[in-house]
Amino acid sequence: MHVSKRINKIGVSPTMKVAAEAKLMQSRGESVIDFSVGEPDFPTPQNVKEAAKRAIDNNQTHYTLNNGTIELRAAISQKLKKENGLDYLSNDIIVSTGAKQSLYNAVQSLVHDDDEVIFSSPYYVSYPEMVTLAHGHSVIIPTTEETEFNLTPGQLEKAITSKTKVLILSYPTNPTGSCYTKEELEAFAEIVETNNLYVICDDIYENIIYDDNKFVCFAALNENIKNRTVVVNGFSKSYAMTGWRIGYAAGPEEIIKAMNKIQSHSTSNASSISQAAALEALNGPQDFIEMMRKEYEQRRDFIFEQIISIKGITCFKPKGAFYLFPNLKYYFGKSTSVFRIEHSFDLAMYLLHQVKVATVPGSAFGAEGYLRLSYATSMENLKEGVERIKEGLAQLH
Ligand SMILES: Cc1ncc(COP(=O)(O)O)c(C=O)c1O
Known part of the structure; x- marks a missing residue:
């Protein structure tokens, strides 16, 4: 086959292999408990669904402006002002097909050949591949539980070279649930300004945050930082709208214009019907978000307590998002008569086949030794899944 060299540089995520196997088992009627999902298990709010139906009936079924409808961009501008303290004109906002498209287009717009992206x-599994597709180099800084999976200012400073162009920040984080305080972000801001870096901040989990942790958007730190930051956000996680594919970016005019150009030659506008739904999501009642957040918090408390009670496991208590990222290195080198566990991938496959629980190996996120367990599933599934994991791990010697 003559697939381009560029595409051959991109890997197929190990996530897909475990997920494909889990789907196959489910299709055979096996009862797999799925802790591998990356999306809310709540249905999209009814008012949002109704708005989409109305949009269809009102024939809002044609192309919109490439960067999104005027109404939706105005509503996003108000949201950014009210919730994040950020002033953006509607023209400094682009609506895209999911946050992922905005991330992709932001990377394409900022990264030249051999630029380094930290x-x-x-x-998040797609960052390295997006950088590779833009012919850039990913400079990946490893973090561990010791620093609560947070990058330190010292680590950041050390990683910067004359080729560094962009820093990607995302918090609360997929897959660890780590988060930064305002003070920690301010330390990064100083380094960003001194070294003339651009920042892409992926705020997709901003509303899923626990205890007394507070979300602060990086761009809101000061005007200079705002002028070098692209804020990316979307409706997938906050409004349980993953399938509607609506996200957005706000940032400096020149970068948003560049993203608009790319979008105009690739996908054009995001779905007109989904845009109408997203407008209702922002303008309608917001209590859905708090209901969902509280439910996730209860589930986090449950699964965290259960998982850390298992022999050999250590785990960071997530501050946000809906994933637990336990360290399972204790089980590496252990085996049953059929399985031997050397890596997180083996462990994910073992748990899938032995006790029918689907998880994602840490290697998918560039962190060997861990598994990602999503708690975007019912309490009933969590209870059953945890029991199965305990049973599976107890059989390894
Ligand atoms: C950190 C992060 N960013 C972006 C996305 C993509 O979101 P969207 O569905 O809006 O494309 C995800 C989805 O899992 C995510 O976890």
């Missing part, structure tokens, strides 16, 4: 691991 982000920490464990990372």
Whole structure:
């Protein structure tokens, strides 16, 4: 086959292999408990669904402006002002097909050949591949539980070279649930300004945050930082709208214009119907978000207590998002008569086949030794899944 060299540089995520196997088992009627999902298990709020139906009936079924409808961009501008303290004109906002498209287009707009892009691991699976597709180099800084999976200012400073162009920040983090305080972000801001870096901040989990942790958008730190930051956000996690594919970016005019150009030659506008739904999500009642957040918090408390009670496991208590990222290195080198565990991938496959629990190996996020367990599933599934994991791990010697 003559697939381009560029595409051959991109890996297929190990996530897909475990997920494909889990789907196959489910199709055979096996009862798999799925802790591998990356999306809310709540249905999209009814008012949002109704707005989409109305949009269809009102024939809002044609192309919109490439960067999104005027109404939706105005509503996003108000949201950014009210919730994040950020002033953006509607023209400094672009609506995209999911936050992922905005991330991709932001990277394409900022990264030239051989530019270096810094982000920490464990990372969201798509960041390295987006950088590779832009012919850039990922400079990945490993983090561990010792620093609560947070990058330190010292680590950041050390990683910067004359080729560094962009820093990607994402918090609360997928897959660890780590988060930064305002003070920690301010320390990064100083380094960003001194070294003339651009920042892409992926705020997709901003509303899923626990205890007394507070979300602060990086761009809101000061005007200079705002002028070198692209804020990316979306509706997938906050409004349980993953399938509607609506996200957005706000940032400096020149970068948003560049992203608009790329979008105009690739996908054009995001779905007109989904945009109408997203407008209702922002303008309608917001209590859904708090209901969902509280439910996730209860689940986090439950699964965290259960998982850390298992022999050999250590785990950071997530401050946000809906994932637990336990350290399972204790089980490496252990075996049953059929399985031997050397890596997180083996462990994920073992748990899938032995006790029918689907998880994602830490290696998918650039962090060997861990598994990602999503608690975006019912309490009933969590209870059953945890029991199965305990049973599976107890059989390893
Ligand atoms: C950190 C992070 N960023 C971006 C996305 C993509 O979101 P969207 O569905 O809006 O494309 C995800 C989805 O899992 C995510 O975890």
